[in-house]
Amino acid sequence: MGMIVDFENDQNDAVLVPPPNFAMVEDCVFRSSFPTPSNFPFLQTLNLRSIIYLCPEPYPEGNLEFLRSQNIRLFQFGIEGKTDVSIPVLKDSIMDALKVLIDVRNHPILVHCKRGKHRTGCLVGCLRKLQNWCLSSVFEEYQRFAGAKSRTTDLTFIEMFDVLSLSQCLYSIIYQYHGSKKRRLLYKDENLQKPRLTSF
Amino acid sequence: MGMIVDFENDQNDAVLVPPPNFAMVEDCVFRSSFPTPSNFPFLQTLNLRSIIYLCPEPYPEGNLEFLRSQNIRLFQFGIEGKTDVSIPVLKDSIMDALKVLIDVRNHPILVHCKRGKHRTGCLVGCLRKLQNWCLSSVFEEYQRFAGAKSRTTDLTFIEMFDVLSLSQCLYSIIYQYHGSKKRRLLYKDENLQKPRLTSF
Numbered sequence: 001m002g003m004i005v006d007f008e009n010d011q012n013d014a015v016l017v018p019p020p021n022f023a024m025v026e027d028c029v030f031r032s033s034f035p036t037p038s039n040f041p042f043l044q045t046l047n048l049r050s051i052i053y054l055c056p057e058p059y060p061e062g063n064l065e066f067l068r069s070q071n072i073r074l075f076q077f078g079i080e081g082k083t084d085v086s087i088p089v090l091k092d093s094i095m096d097a098l099k100v101l102i103d104v105r106n107h108p109i110l111v112h113c114k115r116g117k118h119r120t121g122c123l124v125g126c127l128r129k130l131q132n133w134c135l136s137s138v139f140e141e142y143q144r145f146a147g148a149k150s151r152t153t154d155l156t157f158i159e160m161f162d163v164l165s166l167s168q169c170l171y172s173i174i175y176q177y178h179g180s181k182k183r184r185l186l187y188k189d190e191n192l193q194k195p196r197l198t199s200f
Numbered sequence: 201m202g203m204i205v206d207f208e209n210d211q212n213d214a215v216l217v218p219p220p221n222f223a224m225v226e227d228c229v230f231r232s233s234f235p236t237p238s239n240f241p242f243l244q245t246l247n248l249r250s251i252i253y254l255c256p257e258p259y260p261e262g263n264l265e266f267l268r269s270q271n272i273r274l275f276q277f278g279i280e281g282k283t284d285v286s287i288p289v290l291k292d293s294i295m296d297a298l299k300v301l302i303d304v305r306n307h308p309i310l311v312h313c314k315r316g317k318h319r320t321g322c323l324v325g326c327l328r329k330l331q332n333w334c335l336s337s338v339f340e341e342y343q344r345f346a347g348a349k350s351r352t353t354d355l356t357f358i359e360m361f362d363v364l365s366l367s368q369c370l371y372s373i374i375y376q377y378h379g380s381k382k383r384r385l386l387y388k389d390e391n392l393q394k395p396r397l398t399s400f
Contacts, residue, residue: 015334022337023344024224042333133242134215137222144223144344 016042021116021145025124028107031145033116040066043110048072050106052097054079054119075100079119083153090122090157097123098166102130117146118154125158130166135159216242221316221345225324228307231345233316240266243310248272250306252297254279254319275300279319283353290322290357297323298330298366317346318354325358330366335359 019032019039034055035043049072053059056078059067067074077093079085100106101123113119121142128138138158143150219232219239234255235243249272253259256278259267267274277293279285300306301323313319321342328338338358343350 014332016332016337017334018337020337020340021344023341024226026224027227132214132216134217137216137218137220140220141223144221144347147344 014041016045018042019112019116021120023145025111025127028104028109029101029127030108030110031116031120031124032110032112034112034114035063035110037062037066044070046108046110048108048110050075050100050109052077052100052109052111052123054093054097054111054113054123056080073106075106079113081114081119083151087157091161094123094126094161095166098126098130101127115149117149118151121145122154122157125154126161126163129158129161130163214241216245218242219312219316221320223345225311225327228304228309229301229327230308230310231316231320231324232310232312234312234314235263235310237262237266244270246308246310248308248310250275250300250309252277252300252309252311252323254293254297254311254313254323256280273306275306279313281314281319283351287357291361294323294326294357294361295366298326301327302330315349317349318351321345322354322357325354326361326363329358329361330363 017038019035019042022030022032022042025031030046030048032039043066048070051067051072051074053074053076055076059074059076064074066072075097077097079090079093097111101109101111111120111123125138125142128141129135135158139155142155142158146154217238219235219242222230222232222242225231230246230248232239243266248270251267251272251274253274253276255276259274259276264274266272275297277297279290279293297311301309301311311320311323325338325342328341329335335358339355342355342358346354
């Protein structure tokens with residue numbers, strides 16, 4: 001798997017337009033704002049298998065048609081865009097979205113909300129905690145995308161999110177190899193560990 | 201190859217500290233500010249084969265020691281950090297750095313300068329042009345990392361950079377496969393095409 005650098009632009013002469021706030025998060029994990037039809041040729045280059053959509057509004061028919069044509073599965077977790085969203089509800093949605101996000105069977109995967117700032121930023125922030133990133137680096141990444149629209153409520157949510165509680169409901173083990181070093185993406189069986197209280 | 205999500209933190213209990221402005225650019229291509237020893241445990245998780253360093257100052261001994269211990273090769277292209285850097289000199293350095301950057305034999309690879317804003321932003325911006333990204337998306341990504349320090353001279357440099365001139369001096373063909381779709385990273389032999397004048 002390599003990046004696309006195609007000097008022989010037969011049918012690929014068209015300039016590609018990534019959605020605003022597009023970025024690669026990890027191998028086969030991408031983030032962005034809401035894609036419009038102008039972004040579809042670019043999205044095709046990602047060979048997506050799934051999309052996580054974090055808004056409650058129905059997915060536009062044009063986007064659904066694109067997903068059908070590309071055989072991309074849509075996972076929708078309807079999180080309100082307002083700042084006064086209930087923390088327990090947000091926590092449940094982010095938890096469910098995280099389970100889909102880290103499951104390599106859904107990769108390559110794109111996460112998006114409307115602007116790719118707050119809801120997407122919260123999900124990626126929680127993923128970074130799962131990856132053991134220090135909080136200041138998690139916040140720096142959140143703010144790079146949120147810019148002037150950074151929300152303290154999001155940062156607090158990410159800080160309080162208890163990644164250990166995720167392990168209660170994961171169910172299988174997937175080993176990942178990269179080069180000579182073994183990387184693992186481990187899903188603990190929910191019966192393997194005693195459920196514990198989370199920080200929420 | 202998958203992202204690192206390790207629930208079984210035997211020796212990996214330590215919180216990881218990515219360098220400021222760290223991000224994944226493409227499969228096996230990363231960018232950041234200057235890494236310090238506190239970032240070494242995080243960098244180890246990337247299994248780097250190479251680093252592109254874009255400053256003229258000598259690499260610190262502690263960093264060189266880390267590179268030796270991890271068998272990471274250093275490619276240095278000394279670009280001055282000032283804004284009045286000569287455009288032809290900058291163009292040559294960026295061109296040489298791009299050749300190293302897109303060569304999959306050097307991957308996984310990290311690009312960094314001092315703050316991961318201007319010199320790194322120029323190199324990544326030129327890579328995006330090579331990938332056929334529209335200019336507004338290239339600029340948006342540049343500005344996400346440069347923030348308030350965004351420089352018009354950098355944006356103009358990226359805009360004027362002629363990616364076709366790169367094909368004059370590339371020399372081999374590497375085919376890349378991803379899933380069922382073929383992606384190619386094509387290096388044209390410099391004798392295959394007549395050299396052409398660049399936009400500089």
